[in-house]
Amino acid sequence: MSRAQFDKQQVIDAATGLFWQQGYQAASMQQIVQCTGLKPGSLYLAFGNKQGLFAEAIKAYGANGRAQLQALFASTDSIGRSICEIFSGMISEAISKDYCSCFLVKAQLELATEGNTHAALLQLVQEELAAVEVVYANALSRDFGEQKAQALARSIMLHIFGLRVYGYKHNSAEQLLETLQLGLSWLPWDSIETKH
């Protein structure tokens, strides 16, 4: 017997970066071979095919994001302030030079074609996105009733999606923050103010 001579998670992370930047279709297996260092045969033995590798990338990205969210909510004494900090981080990403939105958002828009040739992958992506909404709703139910928490979670998701797209326009951080404050006026934005 012989054990795998590469770190599977490392390979998935490298592939995730490529898929994230280029998209599913535009990322070629040749590029993946290059950026992972593996030969085609090893890749196909480990992941089956391109879809299998993409599925692993989506799962890893989703699990990581969800874990970060849950850790943040578990350790904070103010869900609202934590959410403000999350948005603040997203604004920082949006104004950075090599901004490339959110992997799940990009994947959903690319995979949701009429022919539906990637039905399994699309469902996976949508499950990951739905799971994120659940995490927000659960956290908010600490401060609000269940109905209200779910409604607020939907509003948060809408703003995340909006920001993930709007981020490509070269707005200033102040403009983006102001826009979020306008739509999410119930959040305690004062708690993250940096100006004096």
Added chain:
Amino acid sequence: MSRAQFDKQQVIDAATGLFWQQGYQAASMQQIVQCTGLKPGSLYLAFGNKQGLFAEAIKAYGANGRAQLQALFASTDSIGRSICEIFSGMISEAISKDYCSCFLVKAQLELATEGNTHAALLQLVQEELAAVEVVYANALSRDFGEQKAQALARSIMLHIFGLRVYGYKHNSAEQLLETLQLGLSWLPWDSIETKH
């Protein structure tokens, strides 16, 4: 001499539908040959290459959408109510079976890759999106000061983007409407209420 034996606008519209549903990369020239009825040679004589045809599709889509917006704003006596009606229409699209978001939003996310191989097309898409924002800002400046109108236009764009992505989740029309009302509370939603 011989004049073109096909209606160029008709060809662009057919190609737009395909690009919109499938995306730029996934839509193959063979598919375009099929859905337009033209032979490759004619397509390449008329549009140069795939990028040229895509550019025409984006321009046509953008010009059409902008014209509709401007016509609506020119003929209404309430900008706010018209905007509510626009969102109401977007909700209807979102809950329909063959929903495929907004062509410009999808194109922006697909073309904005790190390698930036489609820089010209990306810029075109972003210009179209920026033009939409200007139309909203101009319309709102009828009711608000210029600064406020621009801020509100940014908020509208963020909500449009959010809805264009969130629309893929199978939410009810009521939930989507409620989410928009939460973030755009300054709009006169009462004016489009259908319930009694």
Added chain:
DNA sequence: CCATTTCTTGAACAATCATTCAAGAAATGT
């Protein structure tokens, strides 16, 4: 009615795509 120009045709092109597989290397089980 011929010459010229413009458009159409569709087979063919090179490049790239995802994927395969026989052969060799390496690690384990006994």
Added chain:
DNA sequence: ACATTTCTTGAATGATTGTTCAAGAAATGG
């Protein structure tokens, strides 16, 4: 040390990609 299993290698496969071009058809100009 040997047999067995598992992983690696990388050239090769057939399909599909965007694009071209020589030849023919059609319409116009004089």
